[in-house]
Amino acid sequence: MWRGKATRTPSPSSPASSSALPPRSFPGRSSDRFPCRSRGDCSSQPELLAILPTDKGLLIISHYVGGKDFNLSKDKxxxxxxxxxxxxxxxxxxxxxxxxxxxxxxxxxxxxxxxxxxxxxxxxxxxxxxxxxxxxxxxxxxxxxxxxxxxxxxxxxxxxxxxxxxxxxxxxxxxxxxxxxxxxxxxxxxxxxxxxxxxxxxxxxxxxxxxxxxxxxxxxxxxxxxxxxxxxxxxxxxxxxxxxxxxxxxxxxxxxxxxxxxxxxxxxxxxxxxxxxxxxxxxxxxxxxxxxxxxxxxxxxxxxxxxxxxxxxxxxxxxxxxxxxxxxxxxxxxxxxxxxxxxxxxxxxxxxxxxxxxxxxxxxDHVRAAREQGPSIVQSFHESMTKKGGRLHAIICDVVAFANANGGVIYVGARADPKVPPVGISNPEEAIGLLKAEIQRKVTPPLDVTIDSLESEGKKIIRLVVPKGSDVPYAVDGTKIYVRSESETSLALRDE
Missing domain, CATH: 3.20.20.140 (Metal-dependent hydrolases)
Structure with a gap:
């Protein structure tokens, strides 16, 4: 629980100990690790230290003269x-x-x-x-x-x-x-x-x-x-x-x-x-x-x-x-x-x-909870990510739109409607690799998107966590700037 450091000391039964044991001591804590605040004095030295062995670690106890500083710790x-x-x-x-x-x-x-x-x-x-x-x-x-x-x-x-x-x-x-x-x-x-x-x-x-x-x-x-x-x-x-x-x-x-x-x-x-x-x-x-x-x-x-x-x-x-x-x-x-x-x-x-x-x-189930909330200015859903039909392109457009706003989360492998069972992604590792490569190839300037997989109703769903961009505007293929309006992604107008 509360941590401290210790040096080895004789036990009461050892020849070096006596019936009237002096308090155990060890060097005081360094000022940078335990800084004194604006009130009071932190200069008092520890008076007692005990080490309690457990199966997986130590409980370490220290007491400071003139204060209530006390540390009990386990090495977990x-x-x-x-x-x-x-x-x-x-x-x-x-x-x-x-x-x-x-x-x-x-x-x-x-x-x-x-x-x-x-x-x-x-x-x-x-x-x-x-x-x-x-x-x-x-x-x-x-x-x-x-x-x-x-x-x-x-x-x-x-x-x-x-x-x-x-x-x-x-x-x-x-x-x-x-x-x-x-x-x-x-x-x-x-x-x-x-x-x-x-x-x-x-x-x-x-x-x-x-x-x-x-x-x-x-x-x-x-x-x-x-x-x-x-x-x-x-x-x-x-x-x-x-x-x-x-x-x-x-x-x-x-x-x-x-x-x-x-x-x-x-x-x-x-x-x-x-x-x-x-x-x-x-x-x-x-x-x-x-x-x-x-x-x-x-x-x-x-x-x-x-x-x-x-x-x-x-x-x-x-x-x-x-x-x-x-x-x-x-x-x-x-x-x-x-x-x-x-x-x-x-x-x-x-x-x-x-x-x-x-x-x-x-x-x-985080994915189901998100689906119950539905699409919004910070999350979107895509049932698949095939290149045919432009579904992969739509995901990349969402990435850019979220980066141009406050960031967001994209779920791939499930519709937004929670009543429709998710279809999932059969090979999440391959899909993640494809998404990373496509983002790197098509999105400018470079954008660091976190991609992983979650399980929902027995299916693997890909999750893309898009940060708020630090170098806006972001674009697809160098020229197409997308923005997010409520639950929709669209090309930015001239005034946007």
Whole structure:
């Protein structure tokens, strides 16, 4: 979970140790890796270090004198071929004042995450990192007792549980910040980030020092939304608009004002994703559909995910909206389980690398979801790509039209009508090679188009992700400039 580095030290049973062991120590963190922020002093040195072996790696614990800097880490292997990982990036603990079950322990939360098969979770209490600090302190104390051979049976069991779960789950520290006017923003950070640095970020967001451990949504005048996005992003965090389409969400549904402010709050470059509550719904009226890049006022397509926003361990049987840990999960296609790999997904433009997790159901079909939305200013469909009949040429024209606008996605192998089964592409590798060669030959200036294949209803569909062009206008055969108007591609007029 939270990472640190260690040097080997004698164990309590070794001849070099004594009954009154001095604290273990290791060289302090370099200032460039853990920069001090504008408030406070980061000069204190670590006092304690413990290394906990697991089957697949190490849990590493460090404590800093004069602060709450604490790191718990597991070395999680699995680099290589990408696989779908279950992620819940919005989990509260009893450190949030509004938590529904104050007697729940931090170990209970990790156990529940393990039961749900989660690979990555984020602790995001309201305007505080007290929950992260409390969990870290508990593990630190148990480890020290073990080191001194003073663990009771129940304490030993708890420590073993922390080790077992730490080998399965990456826990990321973070918070749910309340910005000016009450909008909620998730700031999620690398496991390498210290508790002290997170508290300094909260101070920079104008959380009053006497409110840092309160866990309250009411913390007075703080920082406006756009400034909060920037501060969290520049501090290395993942910036997600919490429940954007619901209460306290930046999409401002149901509010009488919006306009340019609403656009800025959902399109700002420092914002990495929108957390939405309707990701499982279909059609053109969903939040993900609205922010698909098809609206002229919101041209930037946004990554949309879902999280449990759990304020309790288990779902409330009397309130369908009161979810427990892991009750609303996103799957993310990752080459490895790490904060860096996770953030790279949200910085990229492959929107098929996230999907709502559906237990015991068919996987989310991105192609079908796109077909249900239909052709638009940012997506088109072609049933085939034969040269005869001009179908391959039509695809190339779409490539140029999207590049001359805000980019877009082209699906080949299926009609737009979701009622018609897709025919698919029989040899995707050959088709991708042909498309790449044709784009290189016919499109000027050169354009880098990402081409891959997806599966839909048992058929292989080719997907072309066309970026917004940086050297417009683009043309076919050097002279024919195409543009996109709503769901149609056409030759540009002289004034265009």
């Amino acid at each position: 292997s699995g680099k290589g071929r990408a696989s779908w990982r279950r992620v819940d990036l919005h989990i509260h603990t009893p450190a949030s004042a509004c938590y529904a079950e104050p007697n729940v322990t931090y170990l209970d939360i990790l156990r529940k995450a393990g039961e749900k098969g989660l690979d990555i979770i984020a602790i995001t209490d309201h305007n505080t990192v007290a929950g992260c600090a409390a969990m870290a302190k508990e593990i630190e104390e148990l480890t020290l007792l073990e080191r001194l051979n003073r663990l009771r049976a129940q304490e030993k069991q708890h420590l073993e549980e922390y080790r077992r779960l730490g080998d399965k789950i990456l826990v990321l520290p973070g918070f749910e910040f309340t910005a000016t006017l009450g909008f909620h923003i998730l700031g999620i950070f690398s496991e390498k980030t210290s508790i002290r640095e997170l508290e300094h970020i909260l101070l920079d967001l104008n959380i009053p020092p006497d409110k840092l451990d309160a866990g309250s949504t009411e913390v007075g005048a703080t920082t406006d939304v756009l400034t909060a996005y920037r501060i969290i992003d520049e501090a290395g965090g993942l910036v997600i608009a919490a429940h954007a389409n619901s209460s306290n969400g930046v999409a401002m549904q149901g509010l009488s004002f919006g306009g340019q402010t609403k656009i800025a709050y959902t399109q700002d470059p420092h914002l990495h994703a929108l957390e939405v509550t309707d990701l499982e719904k279909k059609g053109r009226r969903t939040t993900a559909s609205f922010y698909s890049g098809s609206k002229p006022e919101s041209p930037r397509r946004m990554h949309c995910i879902q999280g449990s926003d759990a304020h309790r361990l288990n779902r409330d049987p009397h309130d369908k909206n009161a979810l427990g840990v892991g009750d609303r999960v996103t799957e993310v296609l990752l080459p490895e389980v790490s904060f860096e790999a996770l953030k790279a997904v949200f910085l990229g433009d492959d929107f098929a690398r996230t999907r709502p997790y559906r237990p015991a159901k068919a996987p989310f």
